[in-house]
Amino acid sequence: MLLQVSGRNAAFPGEGIVDYSLSREVEFRDMTDAPTGREERFFALVFPALERAGYTAYGAQQKLVAATGINKTTVSRLLRGETVPHVKFFPALAKALGLDPVELLVAAEIVPPEYLESQQALSETDRSQVGSNLTPEEVADQWGILDDVGRFTFFAVVDKLTTDEADEADPGDATAQA
Structure with missing residues (x-):
């Protein structure tokens, strides 16, 4: 899932969370190290x-x-x-x-x-x-x-x-x- 964060006021859709941060793209990954x-x-x-x-x-x-x-x-x-x-x-x-x-x-x-x-x-x-x-x-x-x-x-x-x-x-x- 890729979330576009722009400006100082970014909202996470469906979460109702507001983040004050710099412009950037944030990628959410499953961080498990499952074997291939x-x-x-x-x-x-x-x-x-x-x-x-x-x-x-x-x-x-x-x-x-x-x-x-x-x-x-x-x-x-x-x-x-x-x-x-x-x-x-x-x-x-x-x-x-x-x-x-x-x-x-x-x-x-x-x-x-x-x-x-x-x-x-x-x-x-x-x-x-x-x-x-x-x-x-x-x-x-x-x-x-x-x-x-x-x-x-x-x-x-x-x-x-x-x-x-x-x-x-x-x-x-x-x-x-x-």
Whole structure:
């Protein structure tokens, strides 16, 4: 609702209230921070996983901070359903919750649902038929990830997942460098 206030004597229609103020437009808004559809989908996926992983119990907030690297304020707001964390934390959050990072990306509407469907179809096929020498750039092109943000996000997830797999495959390497 937009109310035009002009001059020094402004009346609020139907209210019988007189206000003495400067000329301006005043917009009345619903000040609730109701979650958007995107946030609702994200929380519908994340909250059950948070519960299963034990992160909703009293005192578990610090455990989630340590597991994901997300700052305490953002974790607190996540647990209250008030914010979706930055995408750079999705790989760690997915790992801590036992979820697929692509599911988080789809729920947060960063990538369209077709990417998740493509990934599921890929896992259901014989990987030898797909070919193991595809680069992330080729996969992004084939999946239609053409915008800069989508490509950056996709490459970041691939890099994180392949780095984690390499670290797990050769744990002695990290010890030797320490």
